[in-house]
Amino acid sequence: MPSLRPWWRDIELIFPLCLFVVTSIYLAASFEISTAFDSGFVNSAFVPRVVAAVMYVALVFVLRDVWRRRRSGAAEAAEAEAAGADWTGPAKIVALTALYIVAFRPLGYVISTLLYVYALFYLLGFDEKSLLKRVVYAIAITAIFYILFDAIFNVRLPKAGGIL
């Protein structure tokens, strides 16, 4: 049966392959660790190297399991389920959250959170017809957590121009 997904959406295969790359970078970086203070073979780099080696073995087992399941056709159901999952929704939320983090200090808690919550409502499909309701809810959520963090728990939240 032909695959329902483009190859880059094949998370079951792509994820362990990415971890292969990450482990290789990790292993290479372990050779940069200074061992000036150590005596004997068990130095600061020893455990990371063992972890990397075991990781390679575990990833081989993971890929073997994926290959076996595909051969037996058992992965078709999971594939169909994954094809039904939306990837653009999470990608938009990640991009929005990254923007929120960048804007958090310059815009201050109040403005950045208000915009963030409103945008989240939009992305999560909250009451498309009532703009006013979204605004009111966004103001309420921003205010509630401002009171919780700033007033009750004395957390110094960033303020734009020292006011908001």
Place this chain on the structure above:
Amino acid sequence: MSDYLAGILGGFVALADPVILAYLVIGFLVGAFFAAVPGLTAVLAIALLLPVTYSLDIVPALVMCAAIFMSGMYAGSVTATTINIPGAPSSMMTAIEGNSLMRRGEGANALGHAALGSMIGGGIGALLLILVAPVTADIALLIRTPGKFSLVLFALVVIVIAQRDAIAKGTVAALLGIMFATVGVDVMQPVARFTFGTELLVEGINMMPIIIGAFAVSEVLVQASMRGASRTVDLEAGAIPRIRRRDFLPTRAEIREIGWWTYLKSAVIGYFIGVLPGAGGSMAAFVAYAEAMRKSRRPQLFGKGSREGIAAAESANNSMCGGAYVPMLMFGIPGDPTTAVILGVLTISGLQPGPRLIETQLPLIAPMFAALLVSAIVLIPLTLFLFGPYFLKIVSIRRAPLYSCIAVVALVGAYVATYSTFQMALALFFGVLAFFMRRAGYPTVTLLLGFILGPDLEQYFRRGLSLNHNDPTIFVTSPDSLFFLGLTVFFFYFMVIRPSRQLNADEADGTNRQQTP
């Protein structure tokens, strides 16, 4: 011992302080809410509480955690019974029996039995914790460095093999956690590792962004990925009969039929499964349920609305709460995901787990023990009585505002840790990582446990070797180490090798039968 008991009594007195009592009740209600809403968990509730603990005193923070833990374990039974969606994985068995009763119009009675089982099990688990803790601490003092290494290794292996059908993925997740734990200054030497030239990573990765990312941010992403998912969990109109408070009370005849022995045995099973690292409430509930079915006079009722099944499962999973505290407090080894986060609260507050913790910090720890007991025997029945009829409405909460709140608390909470947006970025990074892990079927909890246990594993291994002139045989010649290594082999055999052999034998048997005409 008398000093210890006086200290424990002091813990109950501390709960009488109106402020601490308020935190106890708020924690219980928050835990119940999070566990009753499908998709949210008590672990998420404590993860979101974690940043707040920076501003809280240690006693209210730990009291709140204990209340969330106990109520979270109990309240999972609410949606399990009413809409057949377990609010927590540990309520799976309750869903089978409770929902069968619900469909017969006896939902309130099923909720009553779940509450009674949780109350008895939670109470026994808390009492066992209080009584056994000093003995466990004395035993823990006997374990030396090589033994500690083997104990941590045992914990990690059990955590991984508990993922029965995904052991390779569990291993990958645990190793990934250990890899993240090695970032920053080495545990033994003043050497920076894996900082990739940035000073931001010299101090290592804080536990907070990992917890918040893995449990809160990833949950928001999962919700966003559900194409066409209902924006609320709506109940069929008219499907639920009007519930009166007296309907919740189990009758004496029903309790007699279940038998006190079932409650007691299930609670003890749950407690000891809780002590095992990585086992958790689901395994406790399943083992106690299976044992109750094996010994039941009416096993034919199991799967069709057995009150005995509900009592066994709920007693065990709530009793597990007490057991899970033991390895966490004595060795810093979390028994389940919730205690992993509670361990974060402890360390953020400057408390170091260890055999001497109870002896030296009893005034801080005793209120937490007392909170577990009070949550179980007072707040569980009280909550059901007061809020039982409204439980059904919890599941109809709109998801967009709920998950927006979670996103804001999570990210602002990550900022609070060091007043740095770098922590927020890390929380987002771990959220994305956990999202992909969940999508690909990797256990995110194992990532967290690997992160927590990794530094101990490395430290005890290297210290054990350096104390013995780099001679690795110390790990098999030291009696305590040998004991834990033997235990590791024992568990590995019974949880991995034997079931696999049995499966192969069954398959071969099936093939032979097919071939024989």
